Amino acid sequence: MEQRNGNDTSGTGKRICVVGASGKLGRYMVRHALERGYEVVGVCRAKSVDKLAEFAGRITVIPGQTNDREIIARAVKGCDAVLTVLVPWGMQNYSSGTAQAVLDFAEPGARLVFSCGWHITRDGQDVYGWKLRLLETVMRKTAKLIRFVDLNDQVEACRRIFASDTAWTVVRGSDLEEGESQGLPVWSRHVGDPVLASNITRRVDYALFMVEAATDDDLIQEAPAIVGRLTPSALAHAGRR
Numbered sequence: 001m002e003q004r005n006g007n008d009t010s011g012t013g014k015r016i017c018v019v020g021a022s023g024k025l026g027r028y029m030v031r032h033a034l035e036r037g038y039e040v041v042g043v044c045r046a047k048s049v050d051k052l053a054e055f056a057g058r059i060t061v062i063p064g065q066t067n068d069r070e071i072i073a074r075a076v077k078g079c080d081a082v083l084t085v086l087v088p089w090g091m092q093n094y095s096s097g098t099a100q101a102v103l104d105f106a107e108p109g110a111r112l113v114f115s116c117g118w119h120i121t122r123d124g125q126d127v128y129g130w131k132l133r134l135l136e137t138v139m140r141k142t143a144k145l146i147r148f149v150d151l152n153d154q155v156e157a158c159r160r161i162f163a164s165d166t167a168w169t170v171v172r173g174s175d176l177e178e179g180e181s182q183g184l185p186v187w188s189r190h191v192g193d194p195v196l197a198s199n200i201t202r203r204v205d206y207a208l209f210m211v212e213a214a215t216d217d218d219l220i221q222e223a224p225a226i227v228g229r230l231t232p233s234a235l236a237h238a239g240r241r
């Protein structure tokens with residue numbers, strides 16, 4: 001995958017849908033997509049439409065819950081790519097409902113790029129250190145207890161995506177931080193690979209990876225785990241995947 005340059009017009013003449021456009025990650029994705037010349041359709045909850053004010057007149061906004069099948073069917077129509085923020089909010093199968101709607105209604109052959117965390121595993125070959133395992137167990141239990149976040153539903157969403165024969169990519173994010181772009185993150189197939197050890201990515205670059213993935217054929221049916229390209233582990237191990 002090439003490092004991005006300021007004249008990238010890879011999106012010209014193409015339509016891209018960002019499902020979950022109003023969040024921090026979503027807004028960065030919208031910005032990157034517009035910079036590449038894509039026509040952008042954004043889906044976000046009605047109460048969050050104002051968070052997209054900076055893009056007024058430049059994108060089409062479809063307000064609604066992202067797991068609303070009718071909303072998704074409308075939003076992904078005619079799209080060459082669909083970028084989805086898989087949010088494990090609430091206990092109403094929000095992530096899996098969103099993923100299923102995208103899988104069902106996206107155009108045949110469209111590139112489908114989903115975001116999630118390192119805790120998702122595709123083949124069971126990921127190796128998690130004790131800190132990550134402990135954090136995930138505590139989060140999973142506490143979150144389910146207060147019925148706020150359902151990590152298991154994000155797992156179910158990804159299970160459905162992995163089983164699908166669409167042109168999907170599941171991007172697995174490390175811990176995130178704000179800050180200036182370091183460029184396109186590096187990736188590896190398995191958590192536990194030395195290149196990922198720093199476990200941190202700038203949010204703006206996570207979004208960059210999501211948008212770039214929409215045109216990178218090497219990432220079709222891959223679940224890259226990513227890390228910032230200027231982190232110590234990436235600098236020490238990049239290129240040795």
Ligand SMILES: NC(=O)c1ccc[n+]([C@@H]2O[C@H](COP(=O)([O-])OP(=O)(O)OC[C@H]3O[C@@H](n4cnc5c(N)ncnc54)[C@H](OP(=O)(O)O)[C@@H]3O)[C@@H](O)[C@H]2O)c1
Nearest residue numbers: 020022023024025045048086087089115116117173174176
């Ligand atoms: N945060 C991390 O450290 C981290 C690490 C690895 C991977 N990720 C992945 O990154 C993606 C999200 O990125 P983020 O953490 O930076 O957050 P974010 O971009 O700010 O996104 C939060 C999303 O959750 C939605 N949301 C908030 N409350 C909701 C509710 N009650 N019901 C439905 N939707 C709700 C927001 O929509 P509104 O704008 O409508 O509120 C927004 O789309 C996820 O796929 C996550 O798995 C995050």
